[in-house]
Amino acid sequence: MQPTRTTLLLALIIGVSLSAPHVLAAPASFSAAQSLNSTTSAPGNLYVGGTTVVLTAPVAGDFTALGGSIVTAAPISGDELLLGGSITSRARVNGDFRAIAGSITISEPVNGDVVAFGLSVYDTARAGGSVFIVAANTTLAGGAAGPVTVYGNNIALSGDFAGDVQVTAGSRLSVAPNTTIHGKLSYEAPEMTKIPDSAVIDGGVAYTNASYLPDPGTSRILSLISIGFFLIIRIIGTLILAGLLAGLFPKFAEMLVGRIFAERRRDLLLALLLGFAVIVAAPIVIALLLLTFVGIGLGLLLGILYALLALLALLYAGITLGGLIVRYGMKRESIVWHDGVLGVLILSFVTLIPFAGIPIVFLLSCLSAGMLLQAFFRFAFLREENI
Secondary structure, eight states: OOHOOOHHHHHHHHHHHHHGGGGGGGGEEEEEEEEEEEOOOSSSEEEEEEEEEEEOOSSSSSSSEEEEEEEEEEEEESOOOEEEEEHHHHHHHHEEEEEOOSSEEEOOOOOSEEEEEEEEEEOSSSBBEEEEEEEEEEEEEEOBBSSSSEEEEEEEOOOOSSSSSEEEEEEEEEOOOTESSSSSSSEEESSSOOTTTTTEEEEEEEEEEEESOHHHHHOOOOHHHHHHHHHHHHHHHHHHHHHHHHHHHHHHHHHHHHHHHHHHHHHHHHHHHHHHHHHHHHHHHHHHHOOOOOOOHHHHHHHHHHHHHHHHHHHHHHHHHHHHHHHHHHOOOOOOOOHHHHHHHHHHHTTTTTTTHHHHHHHHHHHHHHHHHHHHHHHHHHGGGGG
């Protein structure tokens, strides 16, 4: 037996033993294969597994299947337990029907209870017992002999229901003409359902208005919480990147801080103007290149380099600020990772200053961008002795 088949068989045995402790009391058959077509009648319980499962022979006991696509086209004398991606029940089930799948279709009667969990459930047969369904879209077209409970988004009812029907709809509930409900219809939905005149509901209708959209006050609170969460995540991510850059390349950060101390004011002003010109003018040049057929590739490359430069400029603006703080405050020239984290954290708080915060951070980023460009230029084009 292949490993995959062994795994499927073990999963079936475990699932069956948990859901039905009495299985060992009756004869049982186990089968697992990549594609399984059961054409032999089972004298007792039948447990199968596979990517595709098709049942074409009657089962005298319970039927349990695990697979990607499951089709039952033969009667089941006992209960039916199905877990798969797509499930289709085309034969009578004398016991209970329980299924978990993405798509579930029931086209023949179930004498017992029906329990289904999935994205869509389409039941055109009559259930002999109670019905409990949780699905995004549910259609009950055959009615039921017992109480019905449905949770979903879009729910459609038709047929004859002998008991109470309770529905919770996220979008809407629709009741088909000539539908009969001998009990009470209780439903919760955003809008009231128009019940046709031909429909008969003996126990009356109880409607509960449920709006799943927040009111304006709640929306404002959620917006503020979302903005605050986004800012916190952004700050944490920036701190982590700054700590990594300062910890992995401390000499480069020390060089930038040393240049601020050693350079003349005129040289620092030139670096600031260089960074300002690149940050402001580069997007215009990139946009013009993207408008031309031959310049698309170059525009995309420059766009990536521009985004990298902007990110490094912002990070090194904070790292440089942290380096200046430790030089002035702690009289220490070496830079460690937490100096970069400190500088970026201070820079994040500076952005919160009304009116002046963002311009200050922008100018510091422009200065950092200019110094980075000068450092890259010297590294790429000047000889080592001139660096």
